[in-house]
Amino acid sequence: MLKRLLDYNEGEEFDLVLMVKNSQLRQDKRGKHYLLMQLADSSGSIRANYWQAQAEDASRFNAGTVVEASGMIEDYHNHDQIKLFSIHPVSPDDQVDLSQLVATAPEKPAEIEKEIKDFVAQIDNKNWHDLVDFLLKKWSSRFFAYPAGKSNHHAYKGGLAFHTLTMLKDARGLADNYPAVNRSLLYAGCILHDMGKVLELSGPVATQYTAEGNLVGHLVLIDEQLMLAAQELKIDLASEDLLLLRHMVLSHHGRYEYGSPKLPALLEAELLHRIDDLDAAVNAITTELSTTKPGEFTPPLMSQDGRRYYRPRQER
Missing domain, CATH: 2.40.50.140 (Nucleic acid-binding proteins)
Structure with a gap:
C-alpha cells in the first residue's frame, strides 16, 4: 500500500x-x-x-x-x-x-446519509418535517459532499453532513435526558443550521468563500431558503412553526459578535447553539491533538481563544 x-x-x-x-x-x-x-x-x-x-x-x-x-x-x-x-x-x-488528495469524513457517505434520513423520519411536526425533507433533497448533492468550514472544523469532504450527524446524536441524548425538549424542533434545527454553507462555500476541493458567503453568510442564506421552501410547500409564512424554525437557524451562533442577529430565545435554540459549539470544539481540538506528539501541547487554537491543549504521554 x-x-x-x-x-x-x-x-x-x-x-x-x-x-x-x-x-x-x-x-x-x-x-x-x-x-x-x-x-x-x-x-x-x-x-x-x-x-x-x-x-x-x-x-x-x-x-x-x-x-x-x-x-x-x-x-x-x-x-x-x-x-x-x-x-x-x-x-x-x-x-x-x-x-486521493482530499481528506474525507471518517464514516462512509452512504451511512451518514442513511442515519440523517432516519432522524428526519423522527420529526413528527408535519411542517418541520416537510421543510427539512424538501431542503435536504434540494441540496443533497452538495450537503453530503461539502465541508463544514474552510479551516476551523470539519474542513474535509463530507464534513458538513458528518458534523450534522454528530450533532443529531448529541441532540438525541439531550432529548432523552430532558423531557421538556421538543425533539422534533431540535432535530430540525440540527439538520438545517449549517445547510446555508452549501451556498456559502465553493465546494470540497480548495474550499473558498463564495460572493454570497462573504456578503450574506450562511445563517441568512438558509433563512432565505426556508422562506422559499415554505412558499413552495404552501406553508403559512406567518405560522409559528416557520417562525420557530427560522429562529433556530438565525440564533445558532449564540452571540451577536459571532454573527447571530438574535440570541437564542427557545430552549431548543439554546441547546442547538451549545451542541454546535461543542462538536466544533471537539473536532478542532482532536484534529490538532492527532498531529501533536505525546507529552507536548498543540499550537494555540484560534477557535478556542488561543488556548493550547496537552496530549498525555500515556493514552488509553
Missing part, C-alpha cells in the same frame, strides 16, 4: 503528488519572499515553507493547485513540518485522482 503524507515520520523523505490547501506570500527578516503553505492529501495536511519563492509564485501555488513535491518531514516546535527539496505544479495533461 502506498504511503500517504501523514504516514511519513520525522526524518523520512518523500516524493508525492499533493494539493496546496492554502498558501500565503510572506517576507522574512531580510525582506526575501517565501510561501507559507499547507500541503495535503487524503490523510491530512502539513505545513511547509517554500523559501525560494518569487512574488509570482503566489499565483502558481494558490489553493487547489496540484503539485509534485519532494522533501523531508522535520520537527518544528514539536510539530511536523515539511522541509521542501523541490516543488512544481503538475501538468494539466497528467491525470490525477483528486479523491
Whole structure:
C-alpha cells in the first residue's frame, strides 16, 4: 500500500503528488519572499515553507493547485513540518485522482446519509418535517459532499453532513435526558443550521468563500431558503412553526459578535447553539491533538481563544 503524507515520520523523505490547501506570500527578516503553505492529501495536511519563492509564485501555488513535491518531514516546535527539496505544479495533461488528495469524513457517505434520513423520519411536526425533507433533497448533492468550514472544523469532504450527524446524536441524548425538549424542533434545527454553507462555500476541493458567503453568510442564506421552501410547500409564512424554525437557524451562533442577529430565545435554540459549539470544539481540538506528539501541547487554537491543549504521554 502506498504511503500517504501523514504516514511519513520525522526524518523520512518523500516524493508525492499533493494539493496546496492554502498558501500565503510572506517576507522574512531580510525582506526575501517565501510561501507559507499547507500541503495535503487524503490523510491530512502539513505545513511547509517554500523559501525560494518569487512574488509570482503566489499565483502558481494558490489553493487547489496540484503539485509534485519532494522533501523531508522535520520537527518544528514539536510539530511536523515539511522541509521542501523541490516543488512544481503538475501538468494539466497528467491525470490525477483528486479523491486521493482530499481528506474525507471518517464514516462512509452512504451511512451518514442513511442515519440523517432516519432522524428526519423522527420529526413528527408535519411542517418541520416537510421543510427539512424538501431542503435536504434540494441540496443533497452538495450537503453530503461539502465541508463544514474552510479551516476551523470539519474542513474535509463530507464534513458538513458528518458534523450534522454528530450533532443529531448529541441532540438525541439531550432529548432523552430532558423531557421538556421538543425533539422534533431540535432535530430540525440540527439538520438545517449549517445547510446555508452549501451556498456559502465553493465546494470540497480548495474550499473558498463564495460572493454570497462573504456578503450574506450562511445563517441568512438558509433563512432565505426556508422562506422559499415554505412558499413552495404552501406553508403559512406567518405560522409559528416557520417562525420557530427560522429562529433556530438565525440564533445558532449564540452571540451577536459571532454573527447571530438574535440570541437564542427557545430552549431548543439554546441547546442547538451549545451542541454546535461543542462538536466544533471537539473536532478542532482532536484534529490538532492527532498531529501533536505525546507529552507536548498543540499550537494555540484560534477557535478556542488561543488556548493550547496537552496530549498525555500515556493514552488509553
